[in-house]
Amino acid sequence: SDARYNLQTPVTGIAEQIHGMHMLMLLICLVIFVAVFGVMFWSVFKHRKSKGAVAAHFHENTAVEIAWTVVPVLILLGMAYPATKTVIAMKDTSNPDITIKATGYQWMWGYDYLKGEGEGVRFVSMMSTPREQIEGAAAKGPNYLLEVDNPVVVPVGKKIRILTTANDVIHSWWVPAFGVKQDAIPGFIRDTWFRAEQEGVYRGNCAELCGKEHGFMPIEVHVVSAEKYAEWVAAQKKRMAEQAQPAAPQASANPATAG
Amino acid sequence: MSAVPHGLEHGHDHHQPSGLMRWITTTNHKDIGTMYLIFSFIMFLSGGVMALTIRAELFQPGLQVVQPEFFNQLTTMHGLVMVFGAIMPAFVGFANWQIPLMIGASDMAFARMNNWSFWLLPPAALLLVGSFFVPGGATAAGWTLYAPLSIQMGMGMDMAIFAVHIMGISSIMGAINIVVTVLNMRAPGMTLMKMPLFCWTWLITAYLLIAVMPVLAGAVTMILTDRHFGTSFFNAAGGGDPVLYQHVFWFFGHPEVYIMILPAFGIVSQVIPTFARKPLFGYASMVYATASIAILSFVVWAHHMFTTGMPVTGTLFFMYATMLIAVPTGVKVFNWIATMWRGSMTFETPMLFSVGFLFVFTMGGFTGLMCAIAPADIQYQDTYFVVAHFHYVLVAGSLFALFSGAYYWLPKWTGHMYDERLGKVHFWCSIIFFNITFFPMHFLGLAGMPRRIPDYNPMFADFNAMATIGAFGFGFSQLILLYVVIKCVRGGEKAAAKPWEGAEGLEWTVPSPAPYHTFEEPPVVR
Amino acid sequence: MSSTFEKYFVPEPSHFPIFGSAALLLIGSGAAMWLNRVSPGSWMVAAGFATLIYMLFGWFGQVIRESEGGKYGKQVDKSFRWSMGWFIFSEVMFFAAFFGVLFYVRVLAIPELSEGKSAMLWEGFQRAWPSGGPLVEEAFSPMHAWGIPAINTLILLTSGATLTWAHWGLLKGARGQLINGLALTVLLGVIFLGLQAYEYSHAYHEMNLKLSSGIYGSTFFMLTGFHGMHVTIGATMLTVILVRCLKGHFTAERHFAFEAVAWYWHFVDVVWLFLFVVVYWL
Ligand code: HEA
Ligand code: HEA
Ligand code: CUA
Numbered sequence A: 001s002d003a004r005y006n007l008q009t010p011v012t013g014i015a016e017q018i019h020g021m022h023m024l025m026l027l028i029c030l031v032i033f034v035a036v037f038g039v040m041f042w043s044v045f046k047h048r049k050s051k052g053a054v055a056a057h058f059h060e061n062t063a064v065e066i067a068w069t070v071v072p073v074l075i076l077l078g079m080a081y082p083a084t085k086t087v088i089a090m091k092d093t094s095n096p097d098i099t100i101k102a103t104g105y106q107w108m109w110g111y112d113y114l115k116g117e118g119e120g121v122r123f124v125s126m127m128s129t130p131r132e133q134i135e136g137a138a139a140k141g142p143n144y145l146l147e148v149d150n151p152v153v154v155p156v157g158k159k160i161r162i163l164t165t166a167n168d169v170i171h172s173w174w175v176p177a178f179g180v181k182q183d184a185i186p187g188f189i190r191d192t193w194f195r196a197e198q199e200g201v202y203r204g205n206c207a208e209l210c211g212k213e214h215g216f217m218p219i220e221v222h223v224v225s226a227e228k229y230a231e232w233v234a235a236q237k238k239r240m241a242e243q244a245q246p247a248a249p250q251a252s253a254n255p256a257t258a259g
Numbered sequence B: 001m002s003a004v005p006h007g008l009e010h011g012h013d014h015h016q017p018s019g020l021m022r023w024i025t026t027t028n029h030k031d032i033g034t035m036y037l038i039f040s041f042i043m044f045l046s047g048g049v050m051a052l053t054i055r056a057e058l059f060q061p062g063l064q065v066v067q068p069e070f071f072n073q074l075t076t077m078h079g080l081v082m083v084f085g086a087i088m089p090a091f092v093g094f095a096n097w098q099i100p101l102m103i104g105a106s107d108m109a110f111a112r113m114n115n116w117s118f119w120l121l122p123p124a125a126l127l128l129v130g131s132f133f134v135p136g137g138a139t140a141a142g143w144t145l146y147a148p149l150s151i152q153m154g155m156g157m158d159m160a161i162f163a164v165h166i167m168g169i170s171s172i173m174g175a176i177n178i179v180v181t182v183l184n185m186r187a188p189g190m191t192l193m194k195m196p197l198f199c200w201t202w203l204i205t206a207y208l209l210i211a212v213m214p215v216l217a218g219a220v221t222m223i224l225t226d227r228h229f230g231t232s233f234f235n236a237a238g239g240g241d242p243v244l245y246q247h248v249f250w251f252f253g254h255p256e257v258y259i260m261i262l263p264a265f266g267i268v269s270q271v272i273p274t275f276a277r278k279p280l281f282g283y284a285s286m287v288y289a290t291a292s293i294a295i296l297s298f299v300v301w302a303h304h305m306f307t308t309g310m311p312v313t314g315t316l317f318f319m320y321a322t323m324l325i326a327v328p329t330g331v332k333v334f335n336w337i338a339t340m341w342r343g344s345m346t347f348e349t350p351m352l353f354s355v356g357f358l359f360v361f362t363m364g365g366f367t368g369l370m371c372a373i374a375p376a377d378i379q380y381q382d383t384y385f386v387v388a389h390f391h392y393v394l395v396a397g398s399l400f401a402l403f404s405g406a407y408y409w410l411p412k413w414t415g416h417m418y419d420e421r422l423g424k425v426h427f428w429c430s431i432i433f434f435n436i437t438f439f440p441m442h443f444l445g446l447a448g449m450p451r452r453i454p455d456y457n458p459m460f461a462d463f464n465a466m467a468t469i470g471a472f473g474f475g476f477s478q479l480i481l482l483y484v485v486i487k488c489v490r491g492g493e494k495a496a497a498k499p500w501e502g503a504e505g506l507e508w509t510v511p512s513p514a515p516y517h518t519f520e521e522p523p524v525v526r
Numbered sequence C: 001m002s003s004t005f006e007k008y009f010v011p012e013p014s015h016f017p018i019f020g021s022a023a024l025l026l027i028g029s030g031a032a033m034w035l036n037r038v039s040p041g042s043w044m045v046a047a048g049f050a051t052l053i054y055m056l057f058g059w060f061g062q063v064i065r066e067s068e069g070g071k072y073g074k075q076v077d078k079s080f081r082w083s084m085g086w087f088i089f090s091e092v093m094f095f096a097a098f099f100g101v102l103f104y105v106r107v108l109a110i111p112e113l114s115e116g117k118s119a120m121l122w123e124g125f126q127r128a129w130p131s132g133g134p135l136v137e138e139a140f141s142p143m144h145a146w147g148i149p150a151i152n153t154l155i156l157l158t159s160g161a162t163l164t165w166a167h168w169g170l171l172k173g174a175r176g177q178l179i180n181g182l183a184l185t186v187l188l189g190v191i192f193l194g195l196q197a198y199e200y201s202h203a204y205h206e207m208n209l210k211l212s213s214g215i216y217g218s219t220f221f222m223l224t225g226f227h228g229m230h231v232t233i234g235a236t237m238l239t240v241i242l243v244r245c246l247k248g249h250f251t252a253e254r255h256f257a258f259e260a261v262a263w264y265w266h267f268v269d270v271v272w273l274f275l276f277v278v279v280y281w282l
């Protein structure tokens, strides 16, 4: 599938825009590359001493030099325009339907549904790949290292705002298909958002070196229909009520995770 | 330039210490240059062995060779050793050998301090490499030493901090020496705008070093005090900010990457005209472009931090500023190609490496530009796409330019011609294996493989296997270089004073090998 | 042209650099051990500093002998000037890093923690400066500008003037003025350091202001501490120059060492002015 060569298939508007930017950039770079090195290789093959080429002596040409300064500037302006629009869209976290706080721990994620449907749901999400698979004692599953015990569940088509923070060191909450990657910084809150347009399971990794298990703290998001989401919320509420004792991230002694 | 050979015969009449003491006490720029080059090659092999261990672990999914903790130590030390131990000292070695020869100076301005600049490096290297063997092992916080992860590290972190301090002192002294040599010791008639471009690029690089090495020293000092003395620079509970560390680090870090490429530009600007037998196109614009890159490098640092969640204005500013760097760099690329245009080219090994540099570095430049696009960088950041980007500019950029320069000046240094056939083999092996190693990393990164991980999902297996095979091929190809250099030092066809038909410049007016003392009386440049 | 050509002085091989390297290796590895409570770290640091001092004395001694021996021509003199200038620039950048940190914390980090998105993690944390951050455990009082710091400002400014006065003496050949001016400058430097030491001890013992007092303590002590270290270095160098003057070194035409140290002293002075304004006053 194409996912192995290129960005994953986007499922949000932002990821779509990023994908477009990425392809545009590739194309522009490719065209310039071919043009520039076409000239170079032509020269490499034609202007050889062994082919009797005699060296010319020019070493300046103001017109050409101005041209190859101005033209790249124009190309860059052409790239900057769509990029600026996407940046502004990405940063607009206003009016979310649901707000979820994601807290990075060494080495797992804690999730707190702060606002919107599901408010109050909290759980911890850890990698569920068994040790034997890592050590080669068992066959590796298709979602090797990208699977968790408790996935994040969100409704399709809703604007989800993710607040990130961390308990110990910097982590980064990354789901490629959403075009979202946001560092989680201890003691600080940062935010980002996505609106997934397609139901499905989407996987990502912690994307900031956070110690020895950095490679083993995946992110798994299930995008489900509104009804399924309501069911899931009900089930979570029930679970939490049953557990009575706070099942939330244990580290609440540390104020960095309070609130 | 008739005044040259005067100072040649005497010089050996001082009672020079011999044996090891000669190298320990020497004040001769050629000796010191040689030591820098040998040191950096040893560090290159050490960093390379670390890289090969990394690649071995990544050959297949699953953990086979090393444990995650040690893997992170390897990644960190590979980066630190390559950047501070291999690439930077190699360029200083070139500066030592070539700048006095190219500007007609008798030596570096501060010959004794020059010795110290070099001899600070082995202690720093000992601290770095030695940290593998202390309890807790080497630091595993990445070469960027981000807080607060670096605060958690053991004693190896402190050793790395002190190593960085010592290397910083070395770099600052080396840079001041180069600035003063270039500004004050040029032969009569050698105006700045007649200076070989290599000297220009180093002059500008030296300024970058003087400006940013102290900042790095400050950054790691704050880590040290946060670790041991209760300060709160990077700790929110005390009113500090982990991201603050990143700002300080990258204020150093981005100029640092140009420190590693500008002298490479200089070398290529010497080599291409020689083998095109045509003067460098756009000399003045080359100088201005280099200066522009250096100046811009101070205002782009936060492009390494697009995922930290900067405000919109910050993101946009750093994106635009970064994109701008493509313009002066483009000017350089175009100038080199215009130099080749309608030349009379031959392709000895130095030229092969320079053309290879041009071709492959530019790819790295383009991926850099892609990273500069903030929204797209959200997907690239901390993936193998970035790893691919910086190995294209550092290995195929800095390293290939170093190889090019080494072959170019080896006859001058040793007095012998190197083995041209083997040189070409080295080039072709290097460029092919290089691309086998690093090209697939683009795909890996795009498909979602993060960097700094010891294990990955099987969907990344094929390209990782390929990269590993390439890496071993690339690594062992470097033994060819080692062999060629040793062979060239020990003998071979005698090199003429000017072994390259199209070469220009003062260094080719002295015999090969360049006598121990040159230009004790400055030549006159018309 | 050979008739006007002055040979650039290239020193003989020297054993001092390797001592310097050994010294830094001892200090670096010793300090790493010491900080992690591995013996004999502290002894290695001590040995390293001893070696460093030996190296500095020997090396600078040799430079002074070469200089007095007339080995340095005009071109060498110019090299020294360039190098001292750029060295001071590198020091400026070192301080700039810490000033940048102070600026960042005051303008960005503290407001973000108290009023920005991140405030939800730190309930009740008020925006203020001085601030030890949301979790600072013990209260401390900040250092006020208009006590010792203001006096220290006057002292340093005066010392800049006395140094210039000494320089005029040197230029005029007025030895008394030179010696007195220099001695006075050193004295003022020492008084400055004495007052700073007093201020620190006051901070620790009476104001509960420590290096660990959150970001205010961190920036306060690191900035003023590094400055104090530079004053110490400057005063030491001035003392060396004073001794050399007493020995009759330097002429009205040739006295770059004097000027270099003077530049350094003025640099330290200017840094202080910035410190006074942004660390103590504002
Ligand atoms: C020698 C070292 C070197 C060099 C020269 C460069 C050059 C550039 N780099 Fe790179 N970079 C690194 C070393 C280097 N880099 C390293 C080590 C890292 C990772 C650090 C870490 O995290 O560990 C990094 C990371 C890095 C990032 C952060 C990525 C991330 O972590 O998410 C970014 C983002 O902007 C970036 C951008 C650029 C740009 C725009 C250039 C430009 O200078 C490139 C300019 C060149 C060209 C563009 C090609 C030639 C131009 C033309 C032919 C003209 C016409 C072209 C157009 C108009 C399009 N680099
Ligand atoms: C500055 C230059 C530089 C150079 C030259 C290289 C060279 C190489 N680098 Fe590296 N690299 C970095 C700078 C550099 N790198 C940096 C800054 C990082 C980021 C670190 C971080 O994330 O913190 C990095 C990270 C990095 C990674 C990512 C690790 C991770 O994210 O976990 C990888 C993975 O493949 C890699 C591979 C390689 C390879 C295969 C080479 C090859 O080109 C090496 C080839 C050379 C040899 C293999 C030596 C030859 C020796 C022999 C053949 C053995 C003989 C031995 C004796 C005689 C003793 N590098
Ligand atoms: Cu958490 Cu990487």
Ligand SMILES: [Cu+2]
Pocket (backbone or CB within 6 Å): B253, B254, B257, B301, B303, B304
């Ligand atoms: Cu950069």
